[in-house]
Amino acid sequence: MVAKPGPKSGAGRRRSDETRRRIVEAAVEVLKREGFAGASAVAVAAEGRVSQGLIFYHFGMVPDLLLAALDETSSRRMEEYRAAVAGIRDLPGLLEVAARVYREDLASGHIKVLAEMIAGASTVPGLGPKIVQRIEPWVRFTEDTLRAVVSGTPLEPFLPLHEAAQGVVALYLGVELLAHLDGEQGTAEGLFDAGSRLMSLMGPLLGVAYRGGG
């Protein structure tokens, strides 16, 4: 927010905020559709039907706009995720929810935006750490969710939660990346299927660890 220009109050402020919002929204759309490299000031301005100069007036430079776009989808998806896992207490249930939310992500394009930003980070000096900052909440969220799920099971004392969470996030990103390569989403579906089957097999092996595992 440091460099954000604009009047501090009045009708101009409202107008400015609305424009800003439109630009961010347009940036999200373009990021999903055309990827990082396609998200130029020109393209975003066209998508949002605003003049190209406004982008630099409001955001200074394109990468900062794209970060704002990432923040926007991120916070929207985080809410969905929190709601989705709220009632979950066992691992098979979590996997089921994960598969469902993953499908929504594919549709909403949020992971695509994140993956594109990560990809683009290698081209813009200094962007990497800013992306890391924005991934950390997801690792924490995953860690909390895993903690809730394994607490009370024999697994609890042994599972390194933080590392497991990092692994899950990395896997999610990797799957998304691969899934978008040839446009088919069959790969991800297959992975979730396989995961579910493994879960129902390992539940018993772990000594009826999962409360919902029947």
Added chain:
Amino acid sequence: MVAKPGPKSGAGRRRSDETRRRIVEAAVEVLKREGFAGASAVAVAAEGRVSQGLIFYHFGMVPDLLLAALDETSSRRMEEYRAAVAGIRDLPGLLEVAARVYREDLASGHIKVLAEMIAGASTVPGLGPKIVQRIEPWVRFTEDTLRAVVSGTPLEPFLPLHEAAQGVVALYLGVELLAHLDGEQGTAEGLFDAGSRLMSLMGPLLGVAYRGGG
């Protein structure tokens, strides 16, 4: 090879091949150092100390050069991987080797090249499927390796090998992507550590499944 120009024999052919090799080598270097977006014809030509026009003479367009570069690292790394897992027959051993080879990958930059190409695929129409083609051998390799490791264990009839292999490859890519974001490689190390610990825990749980698990 269809569009490859050049004389079919003689001294000119040798000269041409050498130039071609230099360009590919330079492309690999630039891909590792600057990423996909930084791998322009200009940058590669400078790195290889050849004229920029030669790149188009030999490869037609930049993406085709970059694919050749990917093929080059890929085949080099595949040999290393095959040698590394040749003697492995149990899961903990495999994980140990995986950690070691991953470190070499980080140093050699091969996964970085792959990750960059995947990232870049979203910007170049039609590139995606060509990358998929080049990932398939890695999934097959992983699948074969996993098969060798679980055969004879109680896990064998239940583990969906193909999906597991896809998951491993996706995880590898995701970890690489995240690791390169802020330059630290501590994350990956932590993951391998955690994996090893989990393995030594689960070996007994699975009924002394692993021959080397003591």
Added chain:
DNA sequence: GTCTATACTTGGATAGAC
């Protein structure tokens, strides 16, 4: 705050000399 116009830069790709 927003728009139009424009300066400047980079990179893909080709032409023609050697």
Added chain:
DNA sequence: GTCTATCCAAGTATAGAC
């Protein structure tokens, strides 16, 4: 086969009018 010179397109960023 290789080099130099050049054209053209796309994109960032700024200036100045409204």
